[in-house]
Amino acid sequence: MAPTNQQAWDPWAAYYGPNLGYIQEQYERFLTDPGSVGADYRDLFERWGEPPAAQPGTTGAPVSAGIAAAGGSSPAISSQLLHKAVAAGKLVWNIRTYGHLAADIDPLGISAAADVRLLEPEYYGLTPADLASLPTELVWDGPHPEVSDGWAAVQSLRKAYTGTIAFEFSHVHDEKERQWLNEQVEFKLPQSTLDAQERQALLTRLLEAEQFEDFLHRTFVGQKRFSVEGTDALVPLVDEIVRELAYDGATDILMGMAHRGRLNVLAHVLGKPYSKIFSEFHHSINRNLIPSEGSMGINYGWTGDVKYHLGANRSVKWGETVETRLTLANNPSHLEFVNPVVEGFTRAAQDDRGVPGYPVQDVAKAAAVLMHGDAAFPGEGIVAETLNFNQLAGYRNGGTIHIIVNNRLGFTTESKDSRSTHYASDLAKGYEIPIVHVNADDPEACVAAARLAIEYRHLFKKDFLIDLIGYRRYGHNESDDPETTQPLIYAKVRNHPTVSTLYADKLVRQGLLTGEQAEKIKQDILSRLKEAYDEVKQRDGQESVTQRPELVEQTEAPLPRTGVSLEKLREINTGLLSWPESFNVYPKLKKILERRATSLNDGEKVDWGHAETLAFASILADGKPIRISGQDVERATFAHRNLVLHDVKNGGVYSPLHQLPQAKASFAIYNSPLSEASVLGFEYGYNVYAPETLVIWEAQYGDFTNAAQVTIDQFITAGRSKWSQKSSLIMMLPHGYEGQGPEHSSARLERFLQLSGEDNWMVANLTSSAQYFHLLRRQASLTETERARPLVLMAPKSLIRNPRVASDSLELSEGEFRPVLEQRNLGDRPERVERIILCTGKIAIDLEEALDKEADKNWEWLHIIRTEQLYPFPQEEIRQILARYPNVQELLWVQEEPRNMGAWSYMEPRIRAIAPEGVKTIRYVGRPERASTASGYQNVHSYEQQRILSLALSPSSQVITTTGR
Secondary structure, three states: OOOOOOOOHHHHHHHHHHHHHHHHHHHHHHHHHOOOOOOHHEEEEEEEOOOOOOOOOOOOOEEEEEEHHHOOOOOOOHHHHHHHHHHHHHHHHHHHHHHHHHHHOOOOOOOOOOHHHHHHHHOOOHHHHHHHHOOHHHHOOOOOOOOOHHHHHHHHHHHHHHEOOOOEEOOOOOHHHHHHHHHHHHHHHHOOOOOOOHHHHHHHHHHHHHHHHHHHHHOEEEEOOOOOOOOOHHHHHHHHHHHHHOOOOOOEEEEOOOOHHHHHHHHHHOOHHHHHHHHHHOOOOOOOOOOHHHOOOOOOOOOEEEHOOOEEEEEEEOOOOEEEEEEEEEOOHHHHHHHHHHHHHHHHEEEOOOOOOOOOEEOOOOEEEEEEOOHHHHHHHHHHHHHHHOOOOOOOOEEEEEEEEEEEEOOEEEEHHHHHOOOOHHHHHHHHEEEEEEEEEOHHHHHHHHHHHHHHHHHHHOOEEEEEOOOOOOOOOOOOOHOOOOOHHHHHHHHOOOHHHHHHHHHHHHHOOHHHHHHHHHHHHHHHHHHHHHHHHHHHHOOOOOOOOOOOOOOOOOOOOOOOHHHHHHHHHHHHHHOOOOOOOHHHHHHHHHHHHOOOOOOOOEEEEHHHHHHHHHHHHHEEEEEEEEOOOOOOOOOOOOOOOOOOOOEEEOOOOOOOOOOOOEEEEEEEEEOOOOHHHHHHHHHHHOOOEEEEEOOOOOHHHHHHHHHHHHOOHHHHHOOOOOOOEEEEEEEOOOOOOOOOOOOOHHHHHHHOOOOOOOEEEEOOOOHHHHHHHHHHHOOOOOOOOOOEEOOOOOOHHHHOOOOHHHHHHHOOOEEEEEEEOOOOOOOOOEEEEOOOHHHHHHHHHHHHHHOOOOOOOOOEEEEOOEEEHHHHHHHHHHHHOOOOOEEEEEEEEEOOOOOOHHHHHHHHHHHHOOOOOOEEEEOOOOOOOOOOOHHHHHHHHHHHHHHHHOHHHHOOOOOOO
């Protein structure tokens, strides 16, 4: 280790280092005109030979040896010596800052030469003799055990920063961190060599990685595998990271990566048997494969996924006491979108949710390792969104280890066309993440980088990035010819030895093994590969190629009861309205909350926000943890939630749900960063890893799910079908037309209905607080069961405070969620009903208000059905209602959204399928087809809304469809 400041403190240090140039200027002015400098400096220069008073903890680059040589108390130091010291200090700083530009990190030598003049003494007018006349304190705060003077110190420093590992730390603003990092590079890493046994094990791992790829290449000609060749060192690098994290206390290591090198990592880090991988190339089935055995084969899931998207898990023992579970997340081709999912896995693995209040987080329990592509890292915005989690309270995990698997090509696009930065890793600088670039042809350097990364995470609980720079031996996939677009690069690749060849030759030269021993290791690996392949061929054709059938719910067991007794609700309500006497709630909010004290009494109503809070509290009382996040969820966009109270006098916070006497589990609520894709991905990952938790993501406006569409399409919608990855995540998406314009009206209900299939989730649009209460409780009760599904909830905006949505307390205690509701006070004389309106969500309340405004009219000919659950479609419930009305002539679907949006396209064929024989007409009433979701003009909105209501409630002879044609 480097000497500490306390061990090697020099009293002159306070006046040197970054201030040295300024001091030089002041001193030169003093020599010609002592009165032109300040009194403090004049006093210093007059006593130049005497060190100033000690200031503990100071650091710098003093030249006290040169000063001491001058002796005396007069200004004996020369301006020339001071100038050299300043120049040498700049050289030292620039070696640390820009040494990476001269480092040997390019295996093929294809990068343009960098301007490295700043690293040369001549640039500063210095000679080796000049530097030799200066002390080693020029570089370090104390002596180096093997360095005697300034020249030797600079040489040692340059060697440390320009080898096969390059370092970028100057963007790390915390001085303690930066100093620690520099000390590791300058003192520890040069001594971190591997012993003979470790080196032979490293060679074996490299040969395994190489021969595995080569075997696949020769055996399954032309099949895609996205090989790791050219960055083979990824495998031992991840090995080392996993090992170091395990010994650091991690019982769970969660990994994410794209398809490049995935099969190799599955085989050699996750331990997926070669035979299973070969089976996937043969499209054969292993019927005995189950989730607990780890590997997720092509038969796992309903429709399955390609082999290079599949994840796996495995438990590994290290010695007799350490056991770690490794998980590689399933990942679609949307590359970096797995990043926040893995971050969610990791946070879930770290949180103890068994106690009331916020979960207790232990960052040592689990760690995340994310492997990125060099084109995708700067190219996909989800990377920046995820890096932003680094130090956010609701999302941080004590430091993610990032690896850029850098082959300097994106499909056929070279780096100069795919990014505007010097390195693929430069994005991480904005988040003050330390960066090391390592030559993939130096596997020992890769191991050293891994150890540095883990030690940094252990000490500082922050992210670290390793940029593994190699090349790509074949095309983007193995059937692609890369020489059509990169002929010069691939001319070099063809003649470049593999890393295992290079490393074996090195070990032979060092006398650590013979060429024959290296060849034997290779042949042993080949034998294992051939044996596994023979096993696959022997059973080929014995197992049919079928997909796992759709998991249709077979059980007829009733759903759990979701009602809560009034006695218990009142007890909970009392706790929710309690806070310390010293806590000063915002007066206006206090009055609103205090009105809830009587809402459970006879004749009173429970509004939407109160029903939600009671549902949360009762779920916690049942022992189910809850996590809710999103932009502004503590208060909620429409100020109905207020689950975190703020003291108006001192800014303190208090959440009644954290102090609720009845609570038996944690309640986590976090305002999120201004991101949809990454936060939704995080919450999905959290829920998948912690299925017992009711996890909720709320969009600020439902429209903003546009920015999370990849997460929805690739993970939430299809995760169960592709990977049997269960989730009960709730997405709350404010939806409803109030004249707030195109981006504040529609949560794109039509998209979710279009994505519905294979019983993949539930889509609901509710019209009462009791329905909301019961649906939340039902979702919580099913979290760990086979019935667990995500819930897409078109949450209300204006309805939150609409008294028509509020419910009687008995509806909370004795009711249940109902997929379909009927309009009260309509349809009492079934034989007279000629028209039935079907609708969902807010438009149902608008219709009710319109009816009440004309209560004197005869509405016997009309009935209204509210479809609260859109998917799975409540076919039987609606069919039974329709069957009660024998004289129905027409069915209307009424919606606020334009005709090409909303639920109409989804509902029309389903309504036709269940319509009674006597129905003559099935009509649509709503806005005409449009490109934009809603008008931006309030008067236009109001006119259109009124027209929809008027058409829906007009007598039969006046009804027309508003198609706009």
